[in-house]
Amino acid sequence: MALVSLSGLGKTFPSGTRALGGIDLDIREGEFLSLLGPSGCGKSTVLRLIAGLVPPSEGSVARMAGLEGAMGFVFQEPTLMPWTSVLKNVMLPMRLSRVPRAEAEGRALEALARVGLKGFEGAYPRELSGGMKMRVSIARALAARPRLLLLDEPFAALDEITRFRLNDDLRRLWREAGWTVVFVTHSVFESVYLSTRIAVMTGRPGRIAAVRDIDLDPERNADTRTSPAFGAEVRRLQADLAAAMGDGL
Amino acid sequence: MGLGRLLGAAAPVIVGVFFVAGWEALVRIGQIPVYILPGPILIAQTLVADWGTLWPSLVVTLKITFAALGVATVGGVALALLFASSRWVERALFPYAVILQVTPLVAIAPLLLIYITDVNVALLVCAWIVAFFPVLSNTTLGLRSADPGLLELFRLYGAGPWSTLFLLRLPSALPYFLGGLRIAGGLALIGAVVAEFTAGTGGTASGLAFRILEAGYRLNIPRMFAALFLISGAGIAIFAGLGLVSRLVLGRWHDSAIDRDA
Ligand SMILES: Nc1ncnc2c1ncn2[C@@H]1O[C@H](COP(=O)(O)OP(=O)(O)O)[C@@H](O)[C@H]1O
Numbered sequence A: 001m002a003l004v005s006l007s008g009l010g011k012t013f014p015s016g017t018r019a020l021g022g023i024d025l026d027i028r029e030g031e032f033l034s035l036l037g038p039s040g041c042g043k044s045t046v047l048r049l050i051a052g053l054v055p056p057s058e059g060s061v062a063r064m065a066g067l068e069g070a071m072g073f074v075f076q077e078p079t080l081m082p083w084t085s086v087l088k089n090v091m092l093p094m095r096l097s098r099v100p101r102a103e104a105e106g107r108a109l110e111a112l113a114r115v116g117l118k119g120f121e122g123a124y125p126r127e128l129s130g131g132m133k134m135r136v137s138i139a140r141a142l143a144a145r146p147r148l149l150l151l152d153e154p155f156a157a158l159d160e161i162t163r164f165r166l167n168d169d170l171r172r173l174w175r176e177a178g179w180t181v182v183f184v185t186h187s188v189f190e191s192v193y194l195s196t197r198i199a200v201m202t203g204r205p206g207r208i209a210a211v212r213d214i215d216l217d218p219e220r221n222a223d224t225r226t227s228p229a230f231g232a233e234v235r236r237l238q239a240d241l242a243a244a245m246g247d248g249l
Numbered sequence B: 001m002g003l004g005r006l007l008g009a010a011a012p013v014i015v016g017v018f019f020v021a022g023w024e025a026l027v028r029i030g031q032i033p034v035y036i037l038p039g040p041i042l043i044a045q046t047l048v049a050d051w052g053t054l055w056p057s058l059v060v061t062l063k064i065t066f067a068a069l070g071v072a073t074v075g076g077v078a079l080a081l082l083f084a085s086s087r088w089v090e091r092a093l094f095p096y097a098v099i100l101q102v103t104p105l106v107a108i109a110p111l112l113l114i115y116i117t118d119v120n121v122a123l124l125v126c127a128w129i130v131a132f133f134p135v136l137s138n139t140t141l142g143l144r145s146a147d148p149g150l151l152e153l154f155r156l157y158g159a160g161p162w163s164t165l166f167l168l169r170l171p172s173a174l175p176y177f178l179g180g181l182r183i184a185g186g187l188a189l190i191g192a193v194v195a196e197f198t199a200g201t202g203g204t205a206s207g208l209a210f211r212i213l214e215a216g217y218r219l220n221i222p223r224m225f226a227a228l229f230l231i232s233g234a235g236i237a238i239f240a241g242l243g244l245v246s247r248l249v250l251g252r253w254h255d256s257a258i259d260r261d262a
């Protein structure tokens, strides 16, 4: 059974913008699914509908029992509380869901170590670089032990070196922990590198134009990015995207 | 500390020294009579000589100022919380807060002094009227300025209204509130002094403004200047003190509190 099942999902904002028109998509347990599409095509809206942050105007979002409260969200910006330490930021979701303090602290420290921020627990967000802030944001989502992790272009504002490193970290964490990921991006390369499956979207209103399984070796590294198989996947997706944009215009 | 910053700190002091020296020179060379313009040295001497009357007056004025600031802070924050909790309350009440703010205090003070029989309470109300608005408007703005991303995050993790208020809205409002408080501090002093002037000799007959009036009637110009000096000094001290509080509270997290050169 799917973890989340979107059927006939549509969203029209009060302003009259029809952001999504009829999305059908199953999110399978354990997969790394990317939503790929140009900006403004409704990717963020899909993610926010999955999380339940906005209500759908048509269709439905069916979540597996027990999934509410077990979803993590990483926004495009780090979205940290500037007035408190990295550790307190990471502990926030657990504090809100009343995890005992000692346990929350232990889990926060562990999550920070996993994203490579051991020793920065006491730092304040403004003392960190953009990439480090993003890691804190990821650690905050991880520490709450989500079954489903939703990421909205989390690395779009970072330089390429940092982005590649965080891509590797994210993939490693996903393989270790075995949760399900929905990752929003507008980068073909990033989505191919990370995903097990990619849904290509087009806009006005947002629809899913194609869904592709990515059959690459699960062990991915710098060599993957230059391998012929990777190049072939990228070309296939670029063609999907071009075709989708073509009949979208 | 670089030479540039040293000069930056010294610049206002140098201007002050030149100004005071020029003033003294003008008074001496021009042989200006004391009842027209006393020199700074004479004013300083008067300050020392009249300290016995001026100091208790300063205390009276400061008591009203701080009481008004306290009430303005509590009332302003409470009203801001009410405003932030409901757009309707804000719409219904905000115009009246604005009316209180834009009507010149000197125009309301005589009325308040008639209706409120206890002069001290009347003075307090006058000072409060001018001081509470910046706290109210800044805090309301601050409570509404919480990061929308964080608000969504709080919702996603099932935060209730109280957790959202204490863990998100109040901390977000803190820099705004402290900015409002700094303005309110100076305004509370001005409010207290203006109200004392309006109350005049019918007032408590003890604050600094009363001393200025009294000295004016007696053509004791040096004492007028000495009292004026104390009022300005008190204003500067309040502003600096609240600035320090702001820096201590915002500490490591807010841009306004960070020393960029450090
Ligand atoms: N809160 C909102 N109110 C009105 N229109 C919105 C809102 N959020 C998004 N939209 C519109 O919906 C469309 C899809 O937006 P979004 O999901 O953010 O796209 P993407 O994440 O793919 O860039 C855009 O045209 C955008 O302007």
Ligand SMILES: [Mg+2]
Binding pocket: A040, A043, A044, A045, A152, A153
């Ligand atoms: Mg988006």
